[in-house]
Amino acid sequence: MQIQDNLTRIVGRQALVRAAADEMARLNARDPNVMNRIGTAYSQIGAHDTALPFYRQAAELAPRHAASFYNLGSAQQFTGDFAGARASFLRAVTIDPSLYQAWLSLVQLRRQSADDNHLERLEALFAGRDDAEGDRSLHLGHALAKTFEDLGDERASFAWLGRAKAARGRQAAYDAAAEAETFAAARATWDGEPTAGHGSNEPIFVFGLPRTGTTLVDRILAAHPDVTSVGELATFPPLVAALAGGGGRMLDPANLARAADIDFEQLGRLYIESTRPAAGATPRFVDKTPIDILFAGLIVKALPNARLVCLRRDPMDSVLSYYRQIFFNRRHPYPSVYDLRNAARHYARFHHLADHWRSVLPADRYLELGYEALIADQAGETRRLLDHCNLGWDDRCLEFHKAEGVVATPSAVQVRSPLHPGSIGRWRRYGELLEPALEVLREEGVPVPA
Template sequence: MPDPAALYRQAVDALNRSDWTRAYWLASSLLPQCDDHGGVHFVAGVAALHLADNRRAHAHLQRAVRLSPTRPDYLAQLARVLATARATREGLEAAERAVALGPSDPVTLDTLGVVFSQCNAYARAASMFMRAVQLQPRAANMRFNLATALMFVGDLDAAEREYEACLALDPRYWKAHLALSQLRRQRPDSNHVERLQSLLATVEEPAGRLYVNLALEKELSDLGEHARSLQHLRAGKAAWRQTLDYDIRRDERIFDAVRRGFDAAPERPGHASREPFFILGMPRSGTTLVERILSSHSEVASAGELQNFGVMLKRLSASTTSRMLDEDTLARAAAVDPAELGRHYIESTRPLTGSTAHFIDKLPHNFLYAGFIARALPDAPLICLRRDPMDTTLGNFRQLFALSSPYYDYSFDLVDTARYYVLFDRLMAFWHERLPGRILEVRYEDVVRDQEAQTRRLLDHCGLAWDDACLAFEKNAAPVATASLVQVRSPIYATSIGRWKRYGNGLDDALAVLRDAGLVDASA
């Protein structure tokens, strides 16, 4: 029998080298003899987390914490598993317990920063990342994490310094190039175009070509070079598109299943709560702008882009498939009790919510769940943002969403993005037919042109009294964690209306899709 101590050292070594498969195998082989050893369960749990096996990761890390309750690193990793599984309340509680134990190693502090970020507690995340960087200043990933948290809380100067520090340590930390380009509007006398072009000539891997091309697209667009910027946008998205196994028919099946799942569910009472407001719609359609307007009200706070409703529906449906929303989940949704779903959803948002009378859940893709939300929370206001179809399509194509999420695979091809917009439009027509008067539609362009009138519509729909602060949303000091974080810290402006027209005939392939669907005037 091999020496358990030697095997454990090998397992720890494999973990430190990020050899997750070997680390898990070694730790698992020790468990029959060492089931009461917290360290063995910790190694197995962290390895399982990186192998995307959340169930085993949670079981091992829970056991590790029970066996070694004074280890903040064990608690931090358990918190990470919980946050990754969108168990926000439990994740925050575990993270705060870890902080109370006084962690002093940079990896644990960085992990806690990640957890707080995943739970939308960005100021708390920034403090963790700051401590991690102080202890390990030459870790590029920690400088990047700190920069991103600082960006979310609005300290753009400090964020810029940290992104540059990250790139000084590792010029091929691709994400930092794009983040830096998006941090400010680039100017002829202050930009990174030359550096990015030199770097692009050396990049071969898809991720590098994606990020560097998109950084160039952003900067060239800021400088008014729209034809060149579009070339880089298409090149960057195409580089990543080739790594995906995607077909628009996959999304067509999901949209069809949403309709079937909703129609199959019998009418039953939901959970009585006016606490949440849901802002939904296609990404890049003005959802963050409306969120900032409403959350400037004294009775309203923003909880950010919560995944909680989808998570609760998935759990209560008892679907065991890997994706959050798929045909199996939607087929089972008819059996979910709406009142139970609504109650579990509200409970899952704590402790982020509850300090004000109302909170905003601003997850754009909740448009897929709109009917289920309406039934589960019959008193909750729903607001759908609409924007010019071509501007929305271009905005989605320009945006880089989470690479780990299959729900944004459409956005790596311009024509697919236009087709996805058509699916969205048809689904919203379905919701309005099934739920007449339940969802307030607000046009981004109308908000820009007459903010006060649209703000009164929003407040009336939400049952709120007038608050002058809603007209000065740019003074709202709450963190922002969306692609619009820079824009919404400025007064309202109209320069993004009709942005697509700057590209001449460069977007004709998307325009043709929207014309054929009757969503764009034939003369456009």
């Protein structure tokens, strides 16, 4: 009964949340709290465009409520209205100068300059007390790190990253041995024996280490008229855990081991059901969940007609971009992100697993795409990507940055601009500060510069 309850919850979440939000919306309540709850419900299932007018109403009804303007600014940012987002974030911090989430969002919206930055205010706020959970220091420290990097002071930026992550890092339960065991269990899920699975050819899974180009590829594909992006759906891992009898423990090696005995047709069918109603309006859809790399073997078994795309990037650029990442949800699956050496260890696990999948999974189902190659030859690599996904050529895929649609990731601003090589080789600007990461990668057998 518990397994069935878990499956019902996972599969029906999208539809249930949308139905509840739709019902609240029909009440037409002129209450800012209700408007915020409706907006939040739609946001939870990635419908930020639908959430936007409700957040706007909440802000209009409560013009002195800072969180309403922060919610509005976030929805505007995710839907591409950066000028509106900036105005909303500024309004939020004007009402409540201590709203650290809005300060970080404001800094992330555009490049900071010597004449236009918030350093003095951010440093004063960071020095405040009452931060036992580490949330305030995490947000403000990342805002300061981003500001100093924009100003060309990588040493100060790196120092602020360390300070930003310190409190949350002390609480993170990173266990290098346990992580290695999980990655080893993931490798073992593919035994070379294909299964009938579920016959749908709708899904295109895009994964990789966070901040290595997964959102970029998602937007390229979503610019195609036959493709919808469902964002980071994150339902395949919990479905595996539920069918394996492990409840919600998605990354438990024991669950991955027990997955060999599950019904793969059922897994594939339940996954497709879980994508509704976000998917289904177009023949194909993209699920851009980075952690799905651990489940690539199981995906091929459950959905043998799906296409898988793994993003790879220069090892040191990958480690730095990952370390610079902020995860807002405390239950995220990346506890290694709070320490540079641990970030490098995590990259090494990813690197070796990606090498493994490339060597054993069917080449007509699993494609490896290099971030640097995509920047160097956008048209050629885009054509290779579309060919792999059995999608016809469409010029709009080259102008993905002009496409409408929601982008609810830290790359929301970058992917609204044309491709450029600005972030390639960024790690070299940090010099000896990244030596601990280089040491770990060498120890783990990852090829790195001498």
